[in-house]
Amino acid sequence: MTSEEPFGFATEQIHGGVVPDAAFGARVPPIHMSSGFLFDDFDQARDRFAGTEDGYTYTRLGNPTNADVERRIALLEHGTEAILVSSGQAAAAVAFLGLVQAGDHIVSAQSIYEGTKGLLLQNLRRLGVEVDFVERSGDLAEWEARIRPNTKLLFGESIPNPKNDILDVAAVADLAHRHGVPLVVDNTLATPYLLRPLEHGADIVIHSASKFLSGHGVAIGGAVVDGGHFDWRAEPERWPHLHQPERALEGASYAERFGTGAAIVFARDVVAARLGPTPSPFNAFLIRQGIETLSLRVERHSRNAHAIAEWLARRPEVTSVDYAGLASNPYHALAERYLPRGAGSVFAFTLAGGEAAARRVMDAVRLFSRMTHLGDVRSLILHPASTTHAQRTPDERRAAGIDDGLIRLSVGLEDVADLIRDLDHAFNALSATGTADESGASLADGASDRAFATLTHAVSGARPIDEEI
Template sequence: MKRETIAIHGGYQVDPTTKAVAVPIYQTASYAFDSADHAAALFNLEADGFRYTRIQNPTTAVLERRVAALEGGLEALCVSSGQAAVNFAVQNVVELGCNLISVPQLYGTTHTLFAHVLPAQGVTVRFAASDHAEAIAKLIDDKTRAIFCESVGNPAGNICDLEALSKVAHDHGIPLIVDNTVATPVLLRPIEHGADIVVNSLTKFLGGHGTTMGGAIVDGGNFDWKAHASRFPAFSQPDPSYHGLVYTEHYGKAAYIARCRSVYQRTMGAVLSPLSSFLLLQGIETVALRVERHVENGRRVAEFLRTNPNVEWVRYAGFPESPYHALAQKYLDGQACSLMSVGIRGGYEGAMRFHDALNLVTRLVNLGDAKSLVCHPSSTTHRQMSPEEQRNAGVFPEMIRLSIGIEHIEDILDDLDQALRAAQPATPSTR
């Protein structure tokens, strides 16, 4: 099936008992066992079924199958937020004394996880000087366990060359983990370009309405954990916390998600509620249509901003002069995402005046909503970073991040126009 069809039908067949066409909400914490032997078989992972909603739930299972199909992956695990997805995806491959290599252009909270939280747990994160494969390659050593990037950076708008990064990763026997939140699987499937693990914040474009938190981890099923057992012994050696289970033997190509669910979801409990899974499924049904409108509105906004005298610069991969234009042609089918950053004339003060003068465009730190959204990254999402770290991540004082929604384009442009005029101080009259 094509992605538009998967978004509506993927992962679910009409309920055989009730004939429900919509995915039922299984609002239950636990599930009855037929017998003591049945319970033991479930907990020994010898039988398929549901044990406890912290581990798996029927409504969430449909969401997992649908997201995995959209990304072209083998298996998925859905958790309570996009940030939990990033954390679990990385924790599943690292251990004490090893390191992770990351591009510098990251969402602010991911940078905090990498720069402060993981190092406190004994895992070093090395930030490359750029998102180029050559900059990544020079940092890899025998302790490296993965390369991490955002397919389209938030808020930098850079596009990573996934084929080049995946080649570097695989040449060194490590996986490439890609955050695909901004691009979405509608515009880009990283697994088709060599990525091994893909994460998404379902809160953003996939959910699409700013109502429901959620995150997903998708395994492409292509990385051979057994062949690289010296780097990843946890997959091919008995797990003492799970009665000596060997994941690669028991699950084969599905070992990565199985371990992520058994070790991290089960014990750390970042659980996605069944109602949230249901709401996210409703959002996903229309994601392809919404992204089409997002992209078209984004193009119109970028063209308007580029010619406005109160704008110093616009970062938009759809412009031929963008350093990422060729990668947009390669990976996004010649399109550019509706997330963009813009430098307002007047520096920090000008950006603040523009930000506060908007009426239709909503001031908040979410993105990918049906509504048009605005934030000032250096004082919000990236505030905890030093000025140098902000610059490396592509964040500047005069920068505004816009997530263009699906409202009528003329209404969006009218609001941006009046806010840009309001952002510039009045010129004193002369006599």
């Protein structure tokens, strides 16, 4: 898709990267559910394996449906190339392993997804890669103090989960480049609709496409996107794997053959192709369907989240709300700078009553789904201290700001008044006044109970509960 004038985001998310179906003219690119692809003759098979002819050989190495999604994600992030993989965790692994080897070092923000932290601490450390964490991502002096001669990348999340301590992408990118290393940013919670880190100096972006890109809680996937502007040729001794002659490249190196694209091609051809984190083309199709409504969903997600965060900030039971969209939040200035379209919809709040209060609220909600996932059209709720961060010591959780009373929300697309009513109902379980039943809910909540029962029975086709009594 080309034009003298740039297209808007909504147009790009629908039309971007589409290659017309030459076989039957389908308007929506088909799902290519095939392990392998036919060759016309001996010479074509030879040339495709040699890389001298474009085309597909085997889905682990490339698939037309997956490639369609790769082009679209790369376009939306304003990158040059993307690799679609089977999960967000796979995206982090492919991105890291495309840059580091035994003896290397990574500097990461402390406030990142626990799965990524486990990958760094357990898997990469076991392979001989050292990792240091920056306690306060806004402290550039701390970032710089942790960089070593063998540091190969800096890493952070654009909107960290669940504390919303926004990464100053441009400042950290400038620091990384002064030391000759790239900045890798996980942009899952912001999505390219709210923020394009590559435009602020980041070099590689990763996504858990299972979240907002897919958006409906039905597909698992991930993506690695290259910005195409880091010069891998500047310091050959820092990137030996990109500068050694390769038989597959007729004796050339990745840096010689692909220049600023060396790292992403190496990650695709050597890391992803060998480890095999290939998504099913059907999952790719579901992710593509989600991307086509990304801006509409994320705009509504953010608007709902902002309203709920403001409501929570007024509640006496709540000691803090970690939402950068609030003017009172210490990261609000960064949110205004980097996230003018909205501050996203994943954030945390802390109840004064600790774990006991969190348990009462969690068990009392009706519309919020108790589950570990993010970016769904449905609103989700989770208690990190007993789930995602349960393997951390109490001291580690306190250092990360994960209080026993902290609850994480992923705000969905329901009517925000209904979501607030659901939370209000749950907070009534904490009230010291009124008569409470064994579940902790006030008997005054009967109207809310009946409303929720009517909704669920109507969906299932059964009679409302009042008619059954």
